Amino acid sequence: MKFIIGSTNQAKVNAARAVIESHFPGSELEEVKVPSGVKDQPFGDEETRTGALNRATNAANEQGDAIGIGLEGGVRVVGEEMFVCNWGALALPSGKSFTAGGAQIPLPEEIASELRDGRELGIVVDEYFKASGIRFSEGAIGMFTAHAVTRDKLFEHVMQLLIGQLKYYEKAN
Numbered sequence: 533m534k535f536i537i538g539s540t541n542q543a544k545v546n547a548a549r550a551v552i553e554s555h556f557p558g559s560e561l562e563e564v565k566v567p568s569g570v571k572d573q574p575f576g577d578e579e580t581r582t583g584a585l586n587r588a589t590n591a592a593n594e595q596g597d598a599i600g601i602g603l604e605g606g607v608r609v610v611g612e613e614m615f616v617c618n619w620g621a622l623a624l625p626s627g628k629s630f631t632a633g634g635a636q637i638p639l640p641e642e643i644a645s646e647l648r649d650g651r652e653l654g655i656v657v658d659e660y661f662k663a664s665g666i667r668f669s670e671g672a673i674g675m676f677t678a679h680a681v682t683r684d685k686l687f688e689h690v691m692q693l694l695i696g697q698l699k700y701y702e703k704a705n
């Protein structure tokens with residue numbers, strides 16, 4: 533099988549590779565930078581899921597016969613708190629698509645208020661931990677869970693949910 537992922541972020545690519553390899557050994561996976569069609573910092577499930585779907589569709593359109601993968605990070609407000617939220621999508625050459633959401637944890641208020649001022653989580657989290665490129669490795673989720681769940685592991689779970697739906701669909705149709 534052929535897959536193409538709409539990002540070169542290694543936290544996303546590694547997650548996709550691990551899950552594809554375990555379900556469809558010997559498959560090809562290409563990476564390509566594509567527009568998400570949403571803001572660099574999506575707000576809410578709707579916008580984040582749309583970003584994932586756009587990435588999957590745009591990636592699939594780069595190659596006629598590959599399954600497009602889109603993984604997108606965002607934030608959403610629940611009650612008084614701002615949570616990290618992540619969505620994933622698969623786009624088949626036929627036009628059929630699948631989506632799935634990932635696990636969520638709240639962010640400290642200091643970070644939430646920066647995001648309300650229009651800043652990007654990736655940048656704010658690097659400043660908070662005086663580090664660089666956290667979004668490419670453990671992610672905010674990894675830092676705020678003492679590495680219990682890192683960004684690639686979170687995306688692996690989203691990928692399992694997507695590939696699982698694809699397998700069910702292929703069996704049922």
Ligand SMILES: O=P(O)(O)OP(=O)(O)OP(=O)(O)OC[C@H]1O[C@@H](n2cnc3c(O)ncnc32)[C@H](O)[C@@H]1O
Nearest residue numbers: 539541572604605606652653654667671672673683
């Ligand atoms: O190259 P791309 O694929 O765009 O990778 P990205 O890291 O920018 O990831 P997203 O666009 O999907 O995420 C939207 C924003 O949210 C940030 N973000 C989301 N989840 C994060 C996490 O766990 N840790 C750090 N930043 C995160 C990310 O850095 C962006 O600023």
Ligand SMILES: [Mg+2]
Nearest residue numbers: 568572573605
């Ligand atoms: Mg981005």
